[in-house]
Amino acid sequence: MKKPKVLHNFYKSPAWLAARELKIMSVDGLCERCGAIGIEVHHKDRLSIDNVRDTSVSLNQDNLELLCRECHNQEHERFSNKIRFDKDGNLINQEKPK
Template sequence: MAKEYAKTFYNSSAWIKCKNSYIKSVFGLCERCGKPGYIVHHKKHLTPKNINDPDVTLNHNNLEYLCQQCHNEEHERFKKKSAVRKGFGFNEKGEFVPMV
């Protein structure tokens, strides 16, 4: 969901035209995995300081079309948490051991 300071921008005709032309330029596919895309991601994140800078907001070089999964991974949303310390796991007997 858009942050409050960005809502006007994301509803602007300039953004809608830019977004649609960008999606068309990448054939509607996620640029990371090739699945159907879902969201146009700004590589340089939008902030209150740059929200009115078209070199950031409307520049195709700052955009990437991503599917939902790749966008979540980009923002580390829904990141799977491990209940086990890195480098350790359970063997076939169910014992907690270092993984080699």
């Protein structure tokens, strides 16, 4: 899947790189969910071409979360609606019955 250009440009902007660094330093570089080395900064409110210019979303430290790759993948799979979790955090497979 190709990223829209406006998002691609955002991820290269000095403002984002600074916000990202700040986030990483504020949590000592560790994944906020499992404590592994965090490498990817996730937007809790997903970035879109509509909100990327709204710095209260795109650059807000409170909207950022440092995750390791595994937790980040999980987060995005969860949003894809193919995978769901029950209230105890257990995986529920959402394969549609035929």
